[in-house]
Amino acid sequence: MGGCKSSDQVMMEKQNWPYDFALSEDFQKTEQRGCISGRLLVRDRYIIEDEDLYAASAYIGLALPGEAGSWQRECKGYQFWCQADADGSFYIKNIVTGNYNLYAWVPGFIGDYRFDATLTISSGDDIYLGDLVFEPPRDGPTMWEIGIPDRSAAEFYVPDPNPNYVNRLFINHPDRFRQYGLWERYAELYPDRDLVYTIGESNYATDWFYAQVTRRSDGDTYQPTTWQIRFSLDAVPPNSTYKFRVALASSANAELQVRFNDEARAVPHFTTGLIGRDNAIARHGIRGLYFLFSVDVRGAWLVRGTNTIYLKQPRNQSPFQGVMYDYLRLEGPCVVPAANSSPKAN
Structure with a gap:
């Protein structure tokens, strides 16, 4: 009552x-x-x-x-x-x-x-x-997408907490991310290698960790992490330009570097620079300040067959430096669609 x-x-x-x-x-x-x-x-x-x-x-x-x-x-x-x-x-x-x-x-x-x-x-x-x-940002048809564009990382894989840190209020709760120390679980799940996500095979609800954080190594030192997105293309039209959209739900003193099919490239094809101070990771949140980045992808960077996008977060001074993704999408070369308008329910 x-x-x-x-x-x-x-x-x-x-x-x-x-x-x-x-x-x-x-x-x-x-x-x-x-x-x-x-x-x-x-x-x-x-x-x-x-x-x-x-x-x-x-x-x-x-x-x-x-x-x-x-x-x-x-x-x-x-x-x-x-x-x-x-x-x-x-x-x-x-x-x-x-x-x-x-x-x-x-x-x-x-x-x-x-x-x-x-x-x-x-x-x-x-x-x-x-x-x-x-008119939301759009240059071409969707080739593939990861996540849901809702300014939250809640749809991605949120691990069970360390039993020593469990907050029982959030067991079997929609806000299961409100547990202490979840960022440490990444190093436990990926002790020797980083996350690899394959379009058409992987499931973002189980295979995409909710935050790209650093990996703790010996003592109080931390390693940068590089995630991979693997996908196939049947063809790459000559002189074409694709568009890679990356929406971030949060960033904490982090940087996101993007490379296409060349992990060792000295200068990334794209970088955000140092962004964000919302501390959503440390504060058991699932969203913070929203960022949207749109990357022009030259067809020359891609190949027919298997391609890999490398997402590197190089800042590694603390366990809380990282990003939460909201949504990622690769758009194909622009195809001009018809244009008329009348409202209709989604």
Whole structure:
């Protein structure tokens, strides 16, 4: 009964906010605030050629003006968010007056959306934006993919904890990642070699470790790790360009170097440089600051038959340096699809 009362109380407080008992002139009452609504659609012509998809359950919000995705790093201004309905419709209310950009991200799709215009919210405004269209990054058809683009590493393999560190609250729990020391299990599972994932054979739920971390060796020293993705191509068109998308759910003082079919190459084909300080690995989290990297892959780097992508995390000063992947995708050479639009449920 206590739990029910608590839940009811939460709902009542949410409905009563913003409260009318605050006397400060700096606290705006409901009638002094504004509202905004609309519908968000997703356009990906490599999924459906002539129709837009509903941005079901999209996270849509207002934050200070900036670049797409800048709301993640913004900590000085107000932010107001909601989750869209099944048809992409959204309604954000009780917005403090001011200038904002409208941002969104959609589960199931990579990238960030930003409405082009700056929105000015005045007292009593009820602004309807109509249909907005998000075109997630896409250059060609999907050759293969690993994971689910939801800004989380929860779908990957999360090992059982060391019995000495078990938190019984999270045994048989959806948040099984909330256990101490899971990063140490990587070295136990891969003591002498690193993870190798084969497209068409491996399963990311069982074969892709939830975080690419360092490997502890003797004493308090740590080794860099290099993961491999192996895949086959029936042909590589001359002068073609593929696209490799890497979405990270978290990074902690890490670097991701990418090499194609040449692990010993002195200079990687791509590197992120040193990124991230969210410490999600050390804090038993499954997501942190989101990063999306898009790598142009020259056809000359690939071969007909078996190919290997080497993902190296070279920073190795501590056990917590590493990345959590959200989603990886290889796109084939661009094929221009048809273009028309009408909304349809996903």
